[in-house]
Amino acid sequence: MxxxxxxxxxxxxxxxxxxxxxxxxxxxxxxxxxxxxxxxxxxxxxxxxxxxxxxxxxxxxxxxxxxxxxxxxxxxxxxxxxxxxxxxxxxxxxxxxxxxxxxxxxxxxxxxxxxxxxxxxxxxxxxxxxxxxxxxxxxxxxxxxxxxxxxxxxxxxxxxxxxxxxxxxxxxxxxxxxxxxxxxxxxxxxxxxxxxxxxxxxxxxxxxxxxxxxxxxxxxxxxxxxxxxxxxxxxxxxxxxxxxxxxxxxxxxxxxxCGETMVDEAARLLELRERLWTGLQDRLDGLTLNGHPEQRLPGNLNVSFDGVEGDALMNSMREIAVSSGSACTSADPQPSHVLRAMGVSDALTRASLRFGLGRFNTTEEIDRAVEVVADAVGRLRE
Ligand SMILES: Cc1ncc(COP(=O)(O)O)c(C=O)c1O
Structure with a gap:
């Protein structure tokens, strides 16, 4: 298993x-x-x-x-x-x-x-x-x-x-x-x-x-x-x-x-998100952050990986569960209407992954995710 x-x-x-x-x-x-x-x-x-x-x-x-x-x-x-x-x-x-x-x-x-x-x-x-x-x-x-x-x-x-x-x-x-x-x-x-x-x-x-x-x-x-x-x-x-x-x-x-933990949890998620983002940037180039650099949810990181199809990337790293676009929006997956509305090119839209960090994620998981994503992107770009 x-x-x-x-x-x-x-x-x-x-x-x-x-x-x-x-x-x-x-x-x-x-x-x-x-x-x-x-x-x-x-x-x-x-x-x-x-x-x-x-x-x-x-x-x-x-x-x-x-x-x-x-x-x-x-x-x-x-x-x-x-x-x-x-x-x-x-x-x-x-x-x-x-x-x-x-x-x-x-x-x-x-x-x-x-x-x-x-x-x-x-x-x-x-x-x-x-x-x-x-x-x-x-x-x-x-x-x-x-x-x-x-x-x-x-x-x-x-x-x-x-x-x-x-x-x-x-x-x-x-x-x-x-x-x-x-x-x-x-x-x-x-x-x-x-x-x-x-x-x-x-x-x-x-x-x-x-x-x-x-x-x-x-x-x-x-x-x-x-x-x-x-x-x-x-x-x-x-x-x-x-x-x-x-x-x-x-x-x-x-x-x-949420009332008891919101403030601390937001700070912790922000730290984890920064760790993920800087970890990916240290290992890879050709990354584009989608969404506002500061005015964003602490647990959200949406990234386009130049030259890589988001779906292919997801499929090549079964060790982490992420989403390419918005799996929760529909039972009928379409290219992201959000990225389109933001003027992101079709190529970068297809190359995007959404990471959603939450209460139960740990630092070790984030470090492992950086390794897995960087390795998978590296392989797909070869
Ligand atoms: C912004 C937003 N609105 C609405 C929904 C739908 O929520 P629900 O699954 O509770 O119907 C979601 C998630 O699916 C969402 O992210």
Whole structure:
């Protein structure tokens, strides 16, 4: 049997933290009630666990627990945000988003543009960043929503979400951010940043797959959101369906751990990322860093290797698990639309690999990855 590869694909998904799994287990076998059952103890205990988790999730973002709407993940949260706001607005309303967004934003935006709505997809710069000024200039009287991601899932570039949120608030337009890659990794205070809607996903922060949140800001101006799933009226009638209590408990614990470890973990990942990058540069030439050199996720390194096909490189080094482009975006791999939007040539796009470093990676693994990648690139360039 071959040894387990070194996992460097933490943007695609993360391993469930053992402490998260421990918290979840009793909710499969002992506390298995339906959180909506209000007539007996099984239901009360499940309901209490859901509300405790909701509180922990809200606490990580310094916001009110009432703002937390559980979904199946960030894809559903993004769909609910975009379709929910547009469907509740008059036909012909306008949405602004950007070319480097995840498909879980771009595809619902495309669907909306095929029906009664107007959609503007803004370009990004060579780092994958959106210019807030361009957003300001693209706002129209009928614009109801701006959706810009916090951190890019391929190149790790961070947008200036605080500035974009502030300008949207000033102009009376709702602002949504897909924070699937940054939530729990970088601090965010929703009490001081005027974000109206925010998506996150459990499996990106060492929690389980199949659970996510759409934060929907309570209060004035009120956000009108049309539910995309009708049923039992769960989650303030915004997302019907029996709540997956074990997954919610897991997400609550995952958020709690992020709160405890985020600052140290970000510093550690940054160090590991620099070690990987300088290690590769010491061994190889013809490397191009994709994404912003500083404004990027601590655990992200996206590199193009001159003269090498990313897929061939991946296939020739089974000892490490990375991704060429964005394996998590689709079941239908295409050349990266993000790198394309950044103006990266087709050749360098094909030559790119994404390294996603996470909580469980060690210095030894990074040093080994440098050796394996450098050797494989050397062989392919021969
Ligand atoms: C930025 C971003 N948005 C949305 C998603 C989709 O999240 P989920 O897998 O929870 O649906 C992902 C990852 O797949 C992502 O990286």
């Amino acid at each position: 071959t040894a387990t590869p070194i996992y460097l694909d933490n943007h695609a998904t993360t391993r469930v933290d053992p402490r998260v799994l421990d918290a979840m287990l009793p909710y499969f076998s002992e506390i298995y009630g339906n959180a909506a059952s209000i007539s007996h103890r099984f239901g009360w205990d499940a309901g209490d666990a859901v509300e405790a988790a909701r509180g922990k999730i809200a606490e990580l973002f310094n916001t009110d627990a009432r703002n937390v709407i559980f979904t199946s993940g960030a894809t559903e949260a993004n769909n609910l945000a975009l379709k929910g706001v547009l469907h509740a607005a008059p036909p012909g309303s306008h949405l602004i988003t950007a070319a480097a967004e995840h498909k879980a934003v771009l595809d619902p935006a495309k669907r909306l543009s095929r029906s009664d709505y107007e959609v503007t997809v803004l370009p990004v710069d060579q780092y994958g960043m959106v210019d807030p000024q361009q957003i300001a200039e693209s706002l129209r009287p009928n614009t109801v929503l701006v959706s810009i991601m916090s951190a890019n899932n391929e190149v790790g570039t961070l947008n200036d979400i605080a500035e974009i949120a502030a300008l949207c608030r000033e102009r009376g337009v709702h602002f949504h951010t897909d924070a699937a890659q940054s939530a729990g990794k970088l601090p965010l205070d929703l009490s001081t940043t005027p974000i109206d809607l925010l998506s996150l996903s459990g499996h990106k922060i060492y929690g389980p797959k199949g659970i996510g949140v759409l934060f929907v800001r309570h209060g004035s101006p009120r956000i009108k959101l049309e539910p995309q799933l009708d049923g039992g009226g769960h989650e303030r009638h915004l997302r019907s369906g029996t709540l997956p209590v074990p997954l919610i408990v897991g997400l609550g614990r995952a958020c709690e751990l």
